[in-house]
Amino acid sequence: SCSQIRDIVDGHNSRRLQLAQGAVPGHPAASVMKYMVWDEELAAKARKWASKNVFDHNPDKTIGSGRFKTGENLYFFGSSNPDAKINIEQGLSAWFDEYKDYSYGPMTMSLFDGSSQVQIGHYTQMAWADTTYVGCGLSQYSEGGMKTFLLVCNYGPSGNILGQVPYTASEEGSEGLFCSIGDCSVPYGDNC
Template identity: 30%
Template sequence: MKTIISFTLVALVAVCSGQTANYCDSSLCPPKTTHIACNGLKTIDTQVCGAGAFEVAMNSTNQELILHVHNQLRSKVATGQQANRAAAKFNQASRMGTLQWDAELASIAAANARRCVYGHDQCRNTAVYKMAGQNIAIKMYYGKTFTDNQLITGFINDWYNEAENATIAILAGYPKSYTGPAIGHFTQIVSDRTTKVGCAMVSFIRSPFTQKYFVCNYGFTNLQESPVYVSGTACSKCTSGCNSKYPGLCNVAENIKNGI
């Protein structure tokens, strides 16, 4: 029996204005969990975040950066160029799609980020993405400044660097019971079951530190006892052809279902 794993911590749910989609629909989430956007945050919680908090705009520049960094890293794995700490190279991926932006996943990621409380939410699923995954990161600093580009690139690369802890066996079948060093952010990035991502970032002050909290939601999460990606000659199973910009990935037109 396959089991979903989603790196879930305790979630805090705040009440604000409603939303078009009914994220309070109990069928979206596992039993006894609450969707982060059920009557969730449409604006920053200033009582928690502070008056100077603001949401970093996910404009086209930041969206393109997020996709570019993700897809460069996916390409590295798909073409068999990534090894772990023991210098064991991972297998190539036969049908890894090109990651694309999804506005709904981004809006739900924002509901988490606007709490200014670091932690995975209990549920972020949608009618389309019924097993959505999530990566989160936070940076605290004082007396320095960082550009959005530096922060976003750093966060995603930090997640990806968990590759050093992964093994060929883990990628062939995500472990049902795992107590080793972190791997879940990396496996989420290189999952071949998802082609969609949406992210949000909030800046706030916890004196004297500036904090940047970054949340990315993905179309599918890590699935226990299931391969992170199907190995084989890079792009060999892509039906739409290969991506010339990101070697080893399928073209953006590839119809990959975000699910089982």
């Protein structure tokens, strides 16, 4: 829904603005942080993957248009409450709160191969300065008295590139987010 799209885009951009301004504890300010907008091609891919109801990453990091490789975040929520609803903000917070376990620096294989005891890849994808587009899909599944939700967000261009940092650190930080696509006046897509 348009409400969910706004929550997703605004939730990403508000956190990216905190990074740009140096307001995330223990993390340097970003010199340039791009404004993120909704992308329907990424959303279609995310919806298709979410519909499988499998809590696992999609091995396909491409999109039909070939514009860029994609990154992906997953959030799973389950409840025995039959009236349960997905809380998108809770998912975004869970991803971003991984900043507490990440020390700013280049991406290394040990951060992603399981040898590290912490997860930081959701946070670093959200914080990846060059990522401009986000598109998400949501599935709901009920079985055995449990109601489960899966939120899949795809990102483009992808982040978490080995040897690179999520963003360039700055002593001063920046006052706002940088619109790199020419027109950020329609951040929620053409239909919202």
